[in-house]
Amino acid sequence: MSDELEFLGEYGVVQRNFDRLGPAVRSLQSTAVQGAEESVRMIRGVVSSVGAVVAGTGFSSARNAAGDYTVTFTAAFGARPSFVAMALTAPAVAREHASTATNGTSYRVSIANSATGAALDSAFNFIAIGPAG
Secondary structure (H helix, E strand, C coil): CCCCEEEECCCEEEECCHHHHCHHHHHHHEEECCCCCCCEEEEEEEECCCCCEEECCCEEEEEEECCEEEEEECCCCCCCCEEEEEECCCCEEEEEECCCCCCCCEEEEEEEECCCCCECCCCEEEEEEEECC
16 A cells, blocks of 8 residues: 555545645645636545544534534635535445535535445545635
């Protein structure tokens, strides 16, 4: 196994030594998106199965219950961002639940076994992109 990548099941890969990728890649974690037609900001991250931040900046995370997580952004977006999450453990599937706040300050992510529907703890990655605040 590589010192830099950890393979989790059939579908997931976690970057273990993100700092080795260099400053240009690290700066993409929470920044304005160049070339976009509107002024947008992007945040990406990896969250562990216990709710800890594994990679990324500009957010905090917490495990609320089995398979239930909250991602909270440090600074609000200008409006609700687009948010996508992907579970990193097979056969898990992640579902995103939009924030009730119009500026999308937080999102809930629920993860379940794709075969049984039962709640399942799993690491996941996400990306949020939306209007700059």
